[in-house]
Amino acid sequence: METRTEVLLTELREALRQPDGALQQLLEEYAPQDIAEALSMMDSPTEQAHALLLMDEAVASEVIEYLEPALVDEIFEHIPLEKAARLLQLIPADDAAQILDELDEAKAEALLQQMAPPEAREVRELLEYPENTAGRLMVRQYVRVRPDWTVEMTLDYLRQVGSEIETIYYLYVVDNRQRLVGVCSLRDVVISDPSKRIEQIMETEPVVVQPETDQEEVANLLSKYDLLAVPVVDELGRMLGIVTVDDVVDIL
C-alpha cells in the first residue's frame, strides 16, 4: 500500500510535468510539512531543486523550513545564489542560521551578502552565539507590550502587528529600558476584562534563559513548565528574543 506521502510524491512529479496551474493547485491542497516530506523522498538534489524552483517563493520557503538543513545545503548547490538568498530571507532567522551553519564559510558568506541587509544582520547575530545555545535558536519576532496598557489597547495592537509575528501566544512586558518585567499569555489577555491593565494580569517572575544557556536546558524548562516559548534576556534583564518549543522539541 502506498503511504499518503508516496501518493503526494507521485502527484507532485505529475504536476511538475504539467503547466503551471497544476502545481499551484496541488500546493494549495497540502501543508508545507507534507510537501517537504514528499520532496525528501525524491531521488536527487537536482530533482528537488527543480521542484522548489517551480514553486512560488512563499511556498518554497515554507517547504524549506521543514527540510533537514543538510538536505537544503545539497539542494542549494543546484539553485542560483540570488534565488537561494531570497528563499533564505523568507524563513525565520534561526532556521536560516542553521542552514548557513552547515555550509562552507565562503558559500555562507556569499549567501549572506546577497540577502537583504536587515535579515542578513539578524542571521549574522545569531551565528555569533555558540552552537547549541539559546542565543543560536532565538527569534526576534515576539510581541512586546507595556505594563500600563489596557487589555483593550493590547488587543487592538495585536490586530495591527499580529499577522507579522509567528508566536503571539505570549506577550512580553518591558519597561522603558527594554527590561523584561513580566509575561502575559494570550489566553489571559483574551479572557480578561478589556479595561484591566497588563500589569494586573501579568506573571511577574517568568521563567527566563540567557543566550549562553544550553539548548538541552531550554528544552527541559519548556517541557517541565508546559511552555510554548521562553524569553532570552541579557545580564541586565533586557529582552533579546524568544526560543519557541518547536525549535527544541527534537532535542528532548
Add this chain to the structure above:
Amino acid sequence: METRTEVLLTELREALRQPDGALQQLLEEYAPQDIAEALSMMDSPTEQAHALLLMDEAVASEVIEYLEPALVDEIFEHIPLEKAARLLQLIPADDAAQILDELDEAKAEALLQQMAPPEAREVRELLEYPENTAGRLMVRQYVRVRPDWTVEMTLDYLRQVGSEIETIYYLYVVDNRQRLVGVCSLRDVVISDPSKRIEQIMETEPVVVQPETDQEEVANLLSKYDLLAVPVVDELGRMLGIVTVDDVVDIL
C-alpha cells in the same frame, strides 16, 4: 551544591513543621511542577501524603497532575478515600483516568463511586477506550463555536467561558449536528477584523484523529504539524474531545 529542587525540598519540610501560613506562602512562590518535583524526592509515601494533606485542595490537585501516576497510587494508600476522590475530580479527566488505571479494580471503583457523578462519568468513559489511544487521552474541555459567529461575538464568548477551559488556543467550529466543520486558531481570531465571520477565517480541512488512533500516531501528527492539540472525532465526524500536546510529548 544543592539543586533548586533540593532547596525547595528543605524549605518544604521546614514549612510542614510550622503553622499553616508558612506552607501557604511557600506554595504561592513555586510552580506546581516544582513542588511535584520536590515531593517526588521525599523518602516515603507517608511523608508525601502528609504534605499533600496539609495543602489547599486546589494546590494539592495541581501538584498531583505533575506526579507520576504510579507514585500517586502509592500516596493514595495513605490518604482517606473521600479526600482522594475530591483531589481526583479536580484534575483533568485524562490524568485521573491514568491514575485509576494503575490501581487495582476495587480501589479504582471505590474512588469513582466517591467522585462527583459528572466527573466520574467522564473518567469512566475514557477508561472504556483501549490503553494508548487518542480516546484514552482526550479531554472534553475545549472551545466550540459556530461558523456564523463574528470574531467580536467569539471574543465575548471566550471572555465568558475561557477561564474554565484549559486549552483555548484552538476553537473548534461545529454545525448543528456537532460535526466538526473547521478549526480556528486563537491567533487567527485575535488578529482578524472583529466583524469577520468565523467561517471566513477557519481552516476547513483540519487534521483529525479517531478515538482508536494510537497515541504514537497522535504524537507524530502533533509534532509534524506543530499543533498544540488535535480534535478527536467519531465515524460521523462529530467532536468527541481533543488531545493536547503536553499529554503526548513524552511519547515522542
